[in-house]
Amino acid sequence: MKLITAIVKPFKLDDVKSALETFGVTGMTVSEASGYGRQRGHTEIYRGAEYEVDLVPKVRVEVLVDDDDADDVVDVIVKSAQTGKIGDGKVWAVPVDAVVRVRTGERGSDAL
């Protein structure tokens, strides 16, 4: 199993979500995140004083999938989150040792 984490632009969340649903992913975890990559942040001005705001609001999407699906799911996310402009985000996958469904105690792929 793999944990796929995607950091995407907040307004692309709906696109990513529906693309994943179409692919067959049945669940995901979404959280608000902030950070920056190459695009850095932006400048805000309050009464003439400039503030460099480094951290940009982002959305983190986490999906647990079988090893076989991992590459496809990464592709689905990349395709649906892409605008082609700087600041589109990152997607990565890491191996997962164990997954348990809390309600039933099922383990491994059955718990996905």
Place this chain on the structure above:
Amino acid sequence: MPTLDSGNTAWMLAATALVLLMTPGLAFFYGGMVRSKNVLAMLMQNFVCMGIVSVLWVIDLFSLAFGADKWHGLIGSPASFAGMSHGGELWGSGVPTTVVAAFQITFAIITPALITGAVADRLRFAPFIVFVTAWSILVYAPVAHWVWGGGWLASFDAVKDAATGAITKLGVEDFAGGTVVHINAGVAGLALTLVLGKRIGWPKERMRPHNVPFVLLGAGLLWFGWLGFNAGSELAADGTAGFALLNSVVATAAAMLGWLVVERIRDGHSTTLGAASGLVAGLVAITPACGFVTPVGAIWIGLIAGVVCALAVAVKFKFGFDDSLDVFAVHLVGGVLGALLIGFFGQDAVNSLGRDGVFYGGGFGQLGRQAVGVGSVLAFTFVVTFVIAKAIDLTMGLRVSRDVELEGLDINLHAESAYDYGTVATHAAGSHSPSLTGAAKVDA
């Protein structure tokens, strides 16, 4: 004996309600500009002024400010209205003493409330109450008496003794509180800032306003209430009140535009915070002048104030004093501008008690009187405020501890937090102990 005038009285009853709303408006104007960990402390400082000053006012402050002259115009007699049991008409205005006193309460409330912006994010609560009490008695009441209570600066009184020709009262023109309210609060804020010092991290750490919509909401409420502040200061529903009302609309509008243009040129963007700040700067500047100039003069005064105050926000960075919410740039600079510009734009056609300014053939006489008024209030209030603040700081301590300042005033001084955003914090804070004795000891 003059009888009550129902028209004037009705207007003053309404104007009092308008002005009272300014202090909650100011609370939100300031509250939006501080960080979210300190917003309740800021709202509280403003609201508690309504508590303290109202009570002090009825007990005897109204007498000190507006009672019969004592000591050559320095203070009003404490016996004049002590306990406020006078129901009858006051000063030939046709308005009951009670209504004039209530109207003036609202001015006495908002003046110390204005100071709080200069020292946001670091005042302790109980010592602040002591400060407001001492300041209202030792600074506000005397200055109000000098200008409005028939004291030595005397806004509405004759300049010369008719018999001897000697100048007994200066005749500084301050229609609604340029000296008494704005210069007074502005310079007091500066003195308090110098006693308290900078916030931890200022000016390196960014301290963004946490809620700019609150700032605009507050500014809107201020403008609304300010029409009562300025037009009510005529104490009558008449032509001069009409000028004051219209001037308070157009000067404010022009000042907002002026501030926005400065931002556009200097910073590249016009901001909503700039719109709110500009309109308040315009209200401040037109306050002393609103009953002495025509609407064209008011537009000029507003425009000048909007531009100059927008530029004046840079001063604190240059000299390194942490006037947190720009009380210096908006209220002190705006108040001084308004008070002095009467000397240029004043027209006696607007107000029989006014005098023509430099631009209307009146020469420099009134400008000089305005300058003396401004200088006197600046010097007196700065010194007395500094002494009061220093005394409280040495005995009680005016400033919160480093830990409290970093963690936030709201939870430490008032055992509350303004916002309940996250689900984690809400559910994790589940243990509830219904204690009437107060579970938490706070550093207040």
